[in-house]
Amino acid sequence: MPPPASSIAVRAEALVKTFGSTRALDGVDLEIPAGTVLGLLGPNGAGKTTTVRILTTLLRPDSGRAFVAGHDVIADPDAVRRSIGLSGQYAAVDEHLTGYENLYMVGRLYGKNRTDATARARELLSRFRLQDAADRPAKTYSGGMRRRLDLAGALVAEPAVVVLDEPTTGLDPRGRLDTWEVIGELVADGATVLLTTQYLEEADQLANTILVIDHGKVIASGTADQLKGQVGGERLEIVVGEPAELAAVSRVLAEVGSDEPTTDEQHRRVQVKVDTGPKALVEALRRLDQESVAVLDVALHRPTLDDVFLSLTGHAAEDEPEVETEGKRKGRKAKSR
Amino acid sequence: MSVITAGTRDSGVVTWRNLMNVRRQPDLLLGATLQPIMFVLLFAFVFGNSIGDDPGAYREFLMGGIFAQTVAFNSAYTTIGMAADLEKGVIDRFRSLPMSRAAVLIGRTTSDLVVSALGLLVMSVCGLLVGWRIRGSVLDAVFGYGVLLLFSFAVSWVGAWVGMVSGSVQVAQSAGFIWMFPVTFISSAFVSASSMPGPLKAFAEWNPVTAVADAARELFGNKRAGVLGQSDAWPAQHSVLYATLSCVVLLVVFTPIAVAKYRKVASK
Numbered sequence: 223m224p225p226p227a228s229s230i231a232v233r234a235e236a237l238v239k240t241f242g243s244t245r246a247l248d249g250v251d252l253e254i255p256a257g258t259v260l261g262l263l264g265p266n267g268a269g270k271t272t273t274v275r276i277l278t279t280l281l282r283p284d285s286g287r288a289f290v291a292g293h294d295v296i297a298d299p300d301a302v303r304r305s306i307g308l309s310g311q312y313a314a315v316d317e318h319l320t321g322y323e324n325l326y327m328v329g330r331l332y333g334k335n336r337t338d339a340t341a342r343a344r345e346l347l348s349r350f351r352l353q354d355a356a357d358r359p360a361k362t363y364s365g366g367m368r369r370r371l372d373l374a375g376a377l378v379a380e381p382a383v384v385v386l387d388e389p390t391t392g393l394d395p396r397g398r399l400d401t402w403e404v405i406g407e408l409v410a411d412g413a414t415v416l417l418t419t420q421y422l423e424e425a426d427q428l429a430n431t432i433l434v435i436d437h438g439k440v441i442a443s444g445t446a447d448q449l450k451g452q453v454g455g456e457r458l459e460i461v462v463g464e465p466a467e468l469a470a471v472s473r474v475l476a477e478v479g480s481d482e483p484t485t486d487e488q489h490r491r492v493q494v495k496v497d498t499g500p501k502a503l504v505e506a507l508r509r510l511d512q513e514s515v516a517v518l519d520v521a522l523h524r525p526t527l528d529d530v531f532l533s534l535t536g537h538a539a540e541d542e543p544e545v546e547t548e549g550k551r552k553g554r555k556a557k558s559r
Numbered sequence: 560m561s562v563i564t565a566g567t568r569d570s571g572v573v574t575w576r577n578l579m580n581v582r583r584q585p586d587l588l589l590g591a592t593l594q595p596i597m598f599v600l601l602f603a604f605v606f607g608n609s610i611g612d613d614p615g616a617y618r619e620f621l622m623g624g625i626f627a628q629t630v631a632f633n634s635a636y637t638t639i640g641m642a643a644d645l646e647k648g649v650i651d652r653f654r655s656l657p658m659s660r661a662a663v664l665i666g667r668t669t670s671d672l673v674v675s676a677l678g679l680l681v682m683s684v685c686g687l688l689v690g691w692r693i694r695g696s697v698l699d700a701v702f703g704y705g706v707l708l709l710f711s712f713a714v715s716w717v718g719a720w721v722g723m724v725s726g727s728v729q730v731a732q733s734a735g736f737i738w739m740f741p742v743t744f745i746s747s748a749f750v751s752a753s754s755m756p757g758p759l760k761a762f763a764e765w766n767p768v769t770a771v772a773d774a775a776r777e778l779f780g781n782k783r784a785g786v787l788g789q790s791d792a793w794p795a796q797h798s799v800l801y802a803t804l805s806c807v808v809l810l811v812v813f814t815p816i817a818v819a820k821y822r823k824v825a826s827k
Binding site: 300327375 | 565568569572575576579580583584647648649651652653654655656657658662
């Protein structure tokens with residue numbers, strides 16, 4: 223097979239990697255057109271990080287092949303390393319070096335001379351709003367600042383492909399928004415980005431194409447809209463004040479909806495899939511009014527990626543019974559469904 | 560740019576980064592300098608007065624041993640440093656960069672060599688204060704420090720390997736020191752090997768620490784050191800040659816092992 227066409231920045235074919243008896247990757251294919259963002263979405267242990275480590279030459283696959291910026295990750299890892307910038311799951315920032323020194327060091331290790339490395343470090347510090355903290359050791363930085371510094375490190379050599387492995391894991395909501403903004407700018411500048419995340423919301427926000435991965439296999443791919451379309455329809459949600467009224471609501475929603483309504487007694491909430499959108503909403507409210515049911519809250523929403531994940535895998539993305547590493551779930555709101 | 564030029568530049572950058580780390584963590588530096596001072600004072604005054612008849616002679620004997628022991632112990636910094644870089648993901652970042660593969664290891668062992676040199680300086684001053692003197696020629700003294708630094712560098716590569724095998728900083732913190740105790744104490748660093756029971760004596764006589772300690776004594780002209788009884792084993796008779804050879808062997812064995820381990824260790 224010839225190397226991929228130049229419009230494809232990253233291509234992986236049938237990647238397999240086993241650790242002992244665990245098949246971490248079981249034939250993963252992916253393709254990222256230049257200038258786009260691919261979101262690799264999946265729960266902990268799905269194979270996201272293994273994929274990233276193979277594409278960044280940190281790990282050799284057992285079988286399969288991959289090209290990054292036209293270079294074979296197995297045959298020509300050095301060329302791949304010159305074409306990528308990696309920002310890891312744990313910010314690999316040297317906490318005793320200042321922000322400036324961290325970026326200067328990375329620049330030098332990419333082969334820049336002193337002048338260029340200095341100029342590039344200063345430029346990135348101001349772009350990532352770190353200029354005021356530039357000469358302070360990184361250990362004095364907040365979590366969000368460290369992550370920005372780590373991101374800046376990935377961009378020092380203006381790489382063709384930027385790989386962001388769970389860029390917001392462990393950040394508080396403010397740090398997360400901050401990081402999203404920076405990634406958004408990156409994307410606007412036309413970078414090719416491979417982004418892994420276990421946050422559905424994040425993939426929805428940042429990625430052009432989403433690849434859903436579970437147990438080492440790609441189980442779905444497409445744009446966020448396409449994936450949501452697979453689940454189909456919109457969901458109508460009604461919340462009432464009295465548990466006694468749930469039965470009536472359920473009966474009404476069964477009439478206007480296109481599947482069986484689900485009742486959440488704890489939150490006094492009934493949901494149903496609808497095909498006619500606002501019409502179904504109006505109709506449901508009219509009938510509930512006739513029956514004198516006091517409606518507290520009503521919502522019509524398009525399926526979220528949570529719904530997508532649930533319908534694809536049979537389990538929610540966030541309910542994996544995994545041992546969590548430190549900080550993984552910080553800042554995450556518990557969701558019930 | 561040639562491979563060697565790039566490798567040298569990368570190693571230099573990593574050395575700089577490690578030394579900045581030492582500079583910003585004064586407690587690290589304090590450990591590397593206070594510990595040998597403590598050893599000099601403890602051995603000179605606690606042991607010195609009970610070993611042999613002449614405390615002054617023991618102090619002369621002692622310094623070569625403390626020098627050898629301290630540079631050997633400094634390899635634990637290499638061990639812990641490597642383990643910490645692995646644990647924090649710094650090695651992952653390095654491995655994803657188009658830099659020389661050996662630069663991380665060379666940078667680490669080089670920066671620890673600088674720390675060792677500093678330790679030797681502090682110890683020498685401390686030794687002078689308790690009555691130790693360099694009695695040989697300047698050239699011999701230079702060779703003496705040379706052998707000590709070569710030994711420091713060689714053991715540092717062993718330490719780098721131990722650090723990568725350890726897998727975590729916690730393990731490295733004990734693993735880095737634990738093998739040092741038998742290696743430095745079953746030697747002629749503090750007592751004469753000739754007074755040890757059979758197997759220990761054999762180990763001590765062929766132990767590179769013994770050879771390095773004896774070589775330092777010889778090159779610094781601390782002849783009175785002989786008062787404790789000189790071993791007649793071949794290494795004792797040719798301490799400078801044997802010390803140098805041991806360092807070369809350590810480097811020849813552990814440089815490739817450490818580089819191979821480095822390639823493998825982050826690929827988990």
